[in-house]
Amino acid sequence: MKLYRFLSADDTSEFCHKVTEALNKGWVLQGDPTYAYDHAKGVMRCGQAVVKETEGTYTPDIKLGEQ
Template identity: 40%
Template sequence: MTTPPDGLPVYRVLTGPDDSAFCHRVSEALELGYRLHEGPAVTFDGQRVIVAQAVVWSGRTSG
């Protein structure tokens, strides 16, 4: 596959609270064929940790 599925962009930034739902979103992107771009950015909003992780399309490498 040379382009991301479902019209998704080549570059994406996933953001959200640092919880299992966020980890699942990143894992799903990796399973689709994205790869991590650098490390995550992390901040604290006064109540919870918020994470941002950039991913870039590299195409599906298996499956």
């Protein structure tokens, strides 16, 4: 099955660590990163889609971050 996640966080090293952790767990970048200004918080936010091929059958109760 193919899994999809969209990672997001403020534009800090936290976001880079989140993406790095996913890559080290076998996730693969999908498309370009995105950036948007969060007016409520007054900060830039980053996002990156990642995908992963894995065994099994998809069900909505799969905890994607644990894959």
